[in-house]
Amino acid sequence: MRNRLRELRSARGWTQEELGRRLGVSRQAVIALETDKHDPSLDLAYRIAALFGEPVEAIFENPHAAG
Template structure:
């Protein structure tokens, strides 16, 4: 799965640690999602989408 999490995070001026704190996950989780090593659970994907005020589909998309 591809995602735009790093770009969204940078647009808000947040570090991985900042975003992790807002989502109540570890910084390592954020890093793993951004690098494509981990796909978030559905509840976490909803939490991320809510935080940025976007749809899940606008943040996460299937890999080609």
Template sequence: MRNRLKVLRAEAGWTQQELGDRLGVSRQAVNALETEKHDPSLDLAYRIAAIFARPVEEIFDNPHA
């Protein structure tokens, strides 16, 4: 699933480890999301949206739209 996670993380000035710590996931999990090798669970997508104070749709592209 295409996403803007890497851009948003860079704008916040966070490393993958720092974002992972905020989300309660590993740095490797953040990397897998950023490189689109893994899709987030619905719960994780909403936690990411909350951390960046943006709607889920602004961070993740809907492949069904």
């Protein structure tokens, strides 16, 4: 699932490790999310959206969206 996680993290000057700490996940999990090797759970996607103050849809591409 494509996402804007790296862009949002970089804009705040956070390292992958710092983002992981803020989300309660490992740096490796952040890497997997940023490189589209792993899709977040629904809970994690909502925590990410809350942390960045954006709706989930503004961060993660919906692979099932029409068009």
